Amino acid sequence: xxxxxxxALPEEIYNTEIxxxxxxxxxxxxxxxxKKVIRxxxxxxxxAPDVIxxxxxxxxxxxxxxxxxxTLLLIRNVKNKIFNxxxxxxxxxxYLLELAKDRDIKVTLHHAMNFGSNFxxxxxxxxxxxxxxxPTEFLLLAHHYLRGEENEG
Amino acid sequence: MKGKISFxxxxxxxxxxLDLERNVTIITGDSGTGKTKLINMVRMYSELGxxxxxxxxxxxxxxxxxxxxxxTVLENxxxxxxxxxxxxxFLSSHAFASAIQHTDNYYVFVTREPLPQxxxxxxxxxxxxxxxxxxxxxxxxxxxxxxDVSTFPYDVVIxxxxxxxxxxxxxxSEKKSPVYFRRR
Numbered sequence: 001x002x003x004x005x006x007x008a009l010p011e012e013i014y015n016t017e018i019x020x021x022x023x024x025x026x027x028x029x030x031x032x033x034x035k036k037v038i039r040x041x042x043x044x045x046x047x048a049p050d051v052i053x054x055x056x057x058x059x060x061x062x063x064x065x066x067x068x069x070x071t072l073l074l075i076r077n078v079k080n081k082i083f084n085x086x087x088x089x090x091x092x093x094x095y096l097l098e099l100a101k102d103r104d105i106k107v108t109l110h111h112a113m114n115f116g117s118n119f120x121x122x123x124x125x126x127x128x129x130x131x132x133x134x135p136t137e138f139l140l141l142a143h144h145y146l147r148g149e150e151n152e153g
Numbered sequence: 154m155k156g157k158i159s160f161x162x163x164x165x166x167x168x169x170x171l172d173l174e175r176n177v178t179i180i181t182g183d184s185g186t187g188k189t190k191l192i193n194m195v196r197m198y199s200e201l202g203x204x205x206x207x208x209x210x211x212x213x214x215x216x217x218x219x220x221x222x223x224x225t226v227l228e229n230x231x232x233x234x235x236x237x238x239x240x241x242x243f244l245s246s247h248a249f250a251s252a253i254q255h256t257d258n259y260y261v262f263v264t265r266e267p268l269p270q271x272x273x274x275x276x277x278x279x280x281x282x283x284x285x286x287x288x289x290x291x292x293x294x295x296x297x298x299x300x301d302v303s304t305f306p307y308d309v310v311i312x313x314x315x316x317x318x319x320x321x322x323x324x325x326s327e328k329k330s331p332v333y334f335r336r337r
Binding site: 014015016017018041042043056057058066067068069084086087088089090091092110111112113136139140146147 | 166167182183184185186189239240241242245265266267269283285286311
């Protein structure tokens, strides 16, 4: 289950691009999940460890992947950190849910991500553990926790 | 600074175009659409100019604001287009919102986060959409036309309060019985 904390946590990895650049493993892009998200989100193909190909940019390393894909790869491979999934666009949402199918994943979220109409996540602010499946309820919770005067993101 | 400013940046592989019509423009959208690429190109051009291999066309200087010394850089930046990329920690701070208030720059923020401390128009929120080597920049939110209201295709409408907006949409969607949530 994806366990979402709206807003900042002291231990969150806020900037996943920088973290990825300093912590990635070349082999991360070689598994089927990685190849799938790289193909779908970044319109690119994995050729070899840390070698990715795209018809516009040619060949590049995984540090050139989009922030959303990097975040997905970090969540998949670094299981003891809390990552800020506001580095991900809505097109990453199905993959976040897929990653959370078999294990609990705690993340921070600083905006109202669109998970579509068929989803289940837990919002864990205020020590709550409420499972949310309704997009409107999710949106209102995002508004409540993210737009308070005290909240600086 | 006032008025519309046209901005374009390109290298051999990709070209971006942006019309900046207000002092704050927000760029958001899906992953993999080129937002980071755009910021990196502006950064490289601002550091190396034409020798970066990038062509930038804009009547004003363009910079990327980042790092812990952002306040000092901003104090010395005038009549410029200032880009700030996503996951820049100061972007959502009150200090930053205060610092940009009386400057004469235009700002382009690449972010998905709400920025309640910074006033900006809904028309200033744009998204980059994949389009091969020439990604498109388009407004994220569209105005509702008279025909939209008469057919009213929406199931849920969320309005800010119980005043004019609530009354308007109540009347507009009379035949559809949508659900309303309003802030009290």
